Amino acid sequence: MQELIQQVKDKAGINDEQAAKAIEAVKDFVKSKLPQMIAGNVDVWFAGMAGGAQPQKPDAAEDFLD
Template identity: 65%
Template sequence: MQELIQQVQERAGVSAEQAAQAIEAVKDFVKSKLPPMLAGNVDTWFSGLANTPKQDKDDDFLA
């Protein structure tokens, strides 16, 4: 999660606190658009960000 906060901070030119708040807002927005049975997966995914190794940009499956 720290890596995501850092990327948002650098790209948007905001503080770490502002970046964390922005990420939280995005997470809440995504959860609000999903059925309740899937919304919990968003929390799991975001919490998993803190435990995953850094990937190369070439490995980005969402590109």
């Protein structure tokens, strides 16, 4: 995730906090455009970029019922 923040900072000429907020806005936008069953994967992708613990995916039945 730090690599992405750095790229956004360099290309947009903004600071760390602004870059992180911009990335969060993009993540939220992408999630809003995907079906709910798939949108949760966006959090997993971004968590993977951060190298941190990934959020647990709901099981398929639970996700389907939501």
